[in-house]
Amino acid sequence: MSWTGSSALTRCTSSSWETRASPGLTGDGPGRVPNNRIPSLDEWKADLGVGADAGWIGVYLAKAVTDGEPVRFFIRLERRF
Amino acid sequence: MDSGGVIHGDVLVAGGRNDGGPGRGARRRGTGLLGCRPGLSRGGRHTGLEERRRSVGELATAQRTFATGKVKTTLRLTTGQTYNRIEGLPIVFGPAFEYRPSHDIFMRLDARGILRTAGNSSPFRDDFGYSVRGDIRFNAPRGFGIGGRVYSEIRGIEEHTLPKDEIGWSAFLLQRDNRDYFDAQGIVGSLYFFPSRRLRIEANVRHEWEGSVRATDPWSLLRNSEVWRANPLIDDGHYNSAGIGIEYDTRNSGARPAAAGGSGRGVERGTSDDVAPVTLPTAVRDPIPTHSYDYTRLTLDLRRYNRLSADDRLNLRLWAGGWLGGDPLPVQRRLSLGGLDLVPGYEFRAETCAPAGFADPANAALCDRAIFTQAEFRHRLADSIRLHLPRQEQP
Numbered sequence: 001m002s003w004t005g006s007s008a009l010t011r012c013t014s015s016s017w018e019t020r021a022s023p024g025l026t027g028d029g030p031g032r033v034p035n036n037r038i039p040s041l042d043e044w045k046a047d048l049g050v051g052a053d054a055g056w057i058g059v060y061l062a063k064a065v066t067d068g069e070p071v072r073f074f075i076r077l078e079r080r081f
Numbered sequence: 082m083d084s085g086g087v088i089h090g091d092v093l094v095a096g097g098r099n100d101g102g103p104g105r106g107a108r109r110r111g112t113g114l115l116g117c118r119p120g121l122s123r124g125g126r127h128t129g130l131e132e133r134r135r136s137v138g139e140l141a142t143a144q145r146t147f148a149t150g151k152v153k154t155t156l157r158l159t160t161g162q163t164y165n166r167i168e169g170l171p172i173v174f175g176p177a178f179e180y181r182p183s184h185d186i187f188m189r190l191d192a193r194g195i196l197r198t199a200g201n202s203s204p205f206r207d208d209f210g211y212s213v214r215g216d217i218r219f220n221a222p223r224g225f226g227i228g229g230r231v232y233s234e235i236r237g238i239e240e241h242t243l244p245k246d247e248i249g250w251s252a253f254l255l256q257r258d259n260r261d262y263f264d265a266q267g268i269v270g271s272l273y274f275f276p277s278r279r280l281r282i283e284a285n286v287r288h289e290w291e292g293s294v295r296a297t298d299p300w301s302l303l304r305n306s307e308v309w310r311a312n313p314l315i316d317d318g319h320y321n322s323a324g325i326g327i328e329y330d331t332r333n334s335g336a337r338p339a340a341a342g343g344s345g346r347g348v349e350r351g352t353s354d355d356v357a358p359v360t361l362p363t364a365v366r367d368p369i370p371t372h373s374y375d376y377t378r379l380t381l382d383l384r385r386y387n388r389l390s391a392d393d394r395l396n397l398r399l400w401a402g403g404w405l406g407g408d409p410l411p412v413q414r415r416l417s418l419g420g421l422d423l424v425p426g427y428e429f430r431a432e433t434c435a436p437a438g439f440a441d442p443a444n445a446a447l448c449d450r451a452i453f454t455q456a457e458f459r460h461r462l463a464d465s466i467r468l469h470l471p472r473q474e475q476p
Contacts, residue, residue: 019141047426064426
């Protein structure tokens with residue numbers, strides 16, 4: 001007899017993203033954000049990234065744009081979100 | 082399929098695995114799409130056919146389900162689907178019982194023991210943990226339910242970041258455990274409503290002991306000779322808390338949503354009369370009271386998945402959380418920035434809100450609040466890759 005088969009289908013997808021974040025301490029004083037407002041634009045950090053995934057694994061490059069961080073390469077086993 | 086049976090034509094296995102082939106009893110001819118979800122074909126392209134994904138944790142799961150009358154019993158032996166510097170590889174075992182006395186009532190009892198494989202000589206962590214959960218739902222799938230759980234478990238701090246299986250692989254392979262942990266022992270009761278399949282509203286009350294645990298020295302494939310990052314001390318104590326949570330999810334797929342959105346939010350108010358606080362710099366927080374301590378914390382997660390075309394998606398996310406009121410947050414409720422999940426352009430714990438000169442080998446997250454926004458554009462590069470199994474001939 002003969003038989004053939006095929007594995008699970010896998011989609012390859014590219015992604016590019018932009019992230020902004022602002023962690024901090026609340027309250028009054030230096031380095032703190034008052035409780036009654038969200039951080040101003042200059043208090044946010046941001047990064048840009050590109051990558052490709054095949055569903056079960058993805059490879060990505062990310063670069064912070066608000067600080068002098070190096071380009072980072074990383075592997076994910078799940079989609080970013 | 083009986084032994085010796087022959088299938089002529091293609092095989093589509095929806096939601097399972099095809100273990101057939103030579104020597105396995107049944108025979109098949111033609112091509113097969115294994116482990117796929119059924120889908121539609123439009124214009125010669127598959128539009129809904131997806132690989133059925135199993136999490137890494139499922140690969141090491143053994144379970145057996147059988148029914149006796151109206152009671153369905155599942156016996157399970159699996160991992161905790163993670164690997165960390167506190168427990169090593171947690172082994173989870175135990176039975177779960179489901180009972181449906183009528184069409185409108187569903188009852189479940191899930192008992193799990195947890196064996197922590199990493200050696201530990203300190204008195205701060207037991208080698209065994211447990212979780213026993215009971216749940217009764219009325220008028221499912223639209224109705225309400227009550228639940229309760231008693232537990233002794235190792236719980237993560239900042240669990241909104243990487244999934245725990247990816248945390249586990251990073252720790253196992255690279256000795257990089259990108260999460261902190263504490264010991265939680267207590268009891269929680271919850272009341273929840275689900276007026277539709279999309280919406281769930283839950284209120285819960287909890288009483289638990291939260292205590293610091295030390296990092297152990299589990300084996301890792303690389304960098305095994307290095308020392309694991311210290312696990313931070315937390316504000317130990319008995320905590321009473323009450324919380325309200327709302328989840329609204331209109332995604333068409335939890336793993337690969339193409340359109341729609343989801344949101345989850347919760348407010349937690351905690352109190353303690355015997356908290357033993359960690360001493361932190363006053364630049365982070367003033368000393369917290371050891372009696373009549375209370376805090377309020379908010380978590381908000383909004384997501385929107387937009388289908389721009391057959392091949393393009395634009396996904397948006399807003400995550401915000403942190404202090405909302407009361408005394409300063411305990412260490413185990415604080416936040417940070419950096420790491421592979423939310424802002425991967427920054428290294429893990431790039432911003433912890435610790436003042437300059439504050440020496441902390443654990444590099445603990447100390448921020449009161451954090452807010453993240455993400456915009457992601459996805460484009461399908463290839464519709465599918467199909468790897469054909471080798472053709473075998475048998476006389």
